[in-house]
Amino acid sequence: MIGTESLTDLYVEVQHFYARQMHLLDGGAFEEYAATFTEDGEFTHTPQQPPARTRAGIVAELNRFHQRFADDPVVRRHWFNMLKLDPLEGGDIAATYYALVVTTRPGRNVTIAPSCVVHDVxxxxxxxxxxxxxxVDHDQVP
Structure with missing residues (x-):
């Protein structure tokens, strides 16, 4: 069992890790973002799509996914909240949290979609x- 002080320290560390990770993603630094995964990491972010595997695979998937925004002056921001941490046997950590993607385009209203629950190890x-x-499990997908 992890103590309260240790859990607080872990919570702060994980929050900082996610802030750094999302700044990289939202800034288009896909190689640096992928480097926040293990070399054999797995990333499943789009419904009905197979997971991207390995850092190189994650970079390739992010480049493919973001091509749709190539001629679009969009700004996308990922917001994580309601973080729950469960230390696992062997020192790994199960992290579950809510995620919203905020999309902004010049002269338009801000949209918030999708709403998701994210499960990390x-x-x-x-x-x-x-x-x-x-x-990433999208709330709008049954």
Missing amino acids: LVRENGALLTRSRK
């Missing part, structure tokens, strides 16, 4: 947190 490599797996 975080690990430590050389003392640093990394994502081993991420599965």
